[in-house]
Amino acid sequence: MKYGTKILHNGHEIDPHTGALSLPIYQTSTYHQFDMEQPGKYDYSRSGNPTREALEKTLASLENGTYAYAFASGMAAISSALAILKQGDHVIATEDIYGGSYRILTRFFSKFGIETTFVDMTRLDNIREAIRPSTKVLFLESPSNPLLKVTDIIGAVNIAREHNLITMIDNTFMSPYFQRPLELGVDIVIHSATKFLGGHSDVIGGAVITNSEKLAKEIYFVQNGFGAILGPQDCWLLLRGIKTLKARMELQQRSALEIAQWLKAQPWVAEVYYPGLPDHPGHRIQKEQASGFGAVLSFATDTVERAYHIMKKVKLWSVAVSLGGVESILSYPVKMSHAAIPKAERERLGITDRLIRLSVGLEDAEDLMEDLRPE
Ligand SMILES: *Cc1c(COP(=O)(O)O)cnc(C)c1O
Numbered sequence: 001m002k003y004g005t006k007i008l009h010n011g012h013e014i015d016p017h018t019g020a021l022s023l024p025i026y027q028t029s030t031y032h033q034f035d036m037e038q039p040g041k042y043d044y045s046r047s048g049n050p051t052r053e054a055l056e057k058t059l060a061s062l063e064n065g066t067y068a069y070a071f072a073s074g075m076a077a078i079s080s081a082l083a084i085l086k087q088g089d090h091v092i093a094t095e096d097i098y099g100g101s102y103r104i105l106t107r108f109f110s111k112f113g114i115e116t117t118f119v120d121m122t123r124l125d126n127i128r129e130a131i132r133p134s135t136k137v138l139f140l141e142s143p144s145n146p147l148l149k150v151t152d153i154i155g156a157v158n159i160a161r162e163h164n165l166i167t168m169i170d171n172t173f174m175s176p177y178f179q180r181p182l183e184l185g186v187d188i189v190i191h192s193a194t195k196f197l198g199g200h201s202d203v204i205g206g207a208v209i210t211n212s213e214k215l216a217k218e219i220y221f222v223q224n225g226f227g228a229i230l231g232p233q234d235c236w237l238l239l240r241g242i243k244t245l246k247a248r249m250e251l252q253q254r255s256a257l258e259i260a261q262w263l264k265a266q267p268w269v270a271e272v273y274y275p276g277l278p279d280h281p282g283h284r285i286q287k288e289q290a291s292g293f294g295a296v297l298s299f300a301t302d303t304v305e306r307a308y309h310i311m312k313k314v315k316l317w318s319v320a321v322s323l324g325g326v327e328s329i330l331s332y333p334v335k336m337s338h339a340a341i342p343k344a345e346r347e348r349l350g351i352t353d354r355l356i357r358l359s360v361g362l363e364d365a366e367d368l369m370e371d372l373r374p375e
Contacts, residue, residue: 003177004246010061012054013239025236026050047224051232055239056207059197062176062242063189065209067216069223070235074172074192075100076228077206079108081168081188083226084218085136087113092130093139094121096149096349098170098192099337101139121151122282127159135163140186141170143282146298146333146357147350148173148273150282153289157185166215172196172324177249178292182211188219193238195324196295199248203237205230248326248362252295255365259358262369263299270354271300295361296323298333300354307332307354309374316363316371323359328368331357 001009015023026049031042042048052070060068071077078101085091093105095118105116119126121140138160142151153169160167168188169181175196181189191197193205210216223229230238253276260274275286276293286293301307310330311319317330321337331337334353338346346352360368 006061007177007245008243010058012057012061023051023054023236023239025232027232045232046227046229049229049232049235051235051239052230055230055235058239058242059176059191059193059207060209062245063171063182063209064176064180065182065189066211067213067219068207068209069216069219070193070230070238071206071208071223072228072230072234073204074098074170074190074194074206075104077190077192077208078170079104080222080226080228081190081208081219082109082114082137082139083222084166084215085109085114088134089114089136090132090134091116091137091139092127092135092165093118094141094144094149094151095119096144096147097139097141098145098172099340101141101170103340105139120149121156122149124152124155124159127156131159131163131165135165138165138167139170140167141173143173143275143286143294143296145173145296146273146331146337146355148275148280148282148296148298150275150280150286152285153181153184153186161185173294173296174290174292175245175249175294175324177245178253178294179290182209184289187212188215194322196249197245197324198238198241199244199324199326200237200241201322201325201327203234203241205234205238249292249295251362252326252360253292255363255368256295256297256358256360257293258365259360259369259372260297263297263372266373268302268306268374269299270302273298296357296359298355298357300352301356302354304353306374307356310356310372313375314371316367317358323357325359326362328361328363329359331359333357 056068117130167186172192189209191207274297
């Protein structure tokens, strides 16, 4: 079965009890046990819920994985996956990791004696040099935010295997439609389902997917224990959003490429960051490890004033954090997603006050370009 078909026909799209083509929202906290001595499959919705189970099986199928767990947000998914670590463990993470992941590692997990080293993973030797005897997890995010830096996933996995590390990847930007890291040897794939999986800017959710029975048990223990589960209504919204994943990713990517090429030709644009452009430093690796380049890109204007002007003049683009929805979003990382990073560190990473990030939606690309053009 081809991937586009599998998105819609993965064996969990029909309610087994009624045949309903839209899986019912099992809005229940608990379940009557018809025979106390032979308890049924479900007993309490923190531990299991049929709507959540359908979503989790769908997510596993999309990533070509065996086990999936749905969480209340992408951050709940990331934190719950990291919660399999113990005191004294060391993490190596990519330096341009999502801001929330940076915060939870440096200000929460650090309290429990879990240390993190952040490295630029576009150079694999940086990973090797950061490994300690206590290193347990290699945490990747590729392409990264907001400069779309690409990590060689297979190269990173090979280093991790040499040193018995668990690899985790935040696959939010690509969605399983374009990149399936379990197939590249990664142990744990994580998503903010809020973005491309949901696709409609109407739900917050997260997911963790793995092929390892051992890791799956540990993650389920955290899911059930911490209880950061996704509620049935939100599971249903994700199931509904996922049905159009292929159509959205294909069309949004097509417009993203068109806009990236157009931006590149504008005299008021200093730099365009999109892995789909042949001169992007990660273009070749991205082509090998993923089937697409996604719908998020960034560009730097010639002057700071120009960046402000564009952020203020746009009418079609929403000015917001978040990405991956059907409506196009413009964000200004310095004041929004990356405001917490000190200026000197931001500048070192290339996140300047001339940088604008785009999440390209389903509007006509021509209208989106016209709206960006400075007066
Ligand atoms: C949004 C995002 C997250 C956090 O997800 P939430 O659903 O907002 O908790 C994590 N990683 C990446 C790459 C994201 O874009």
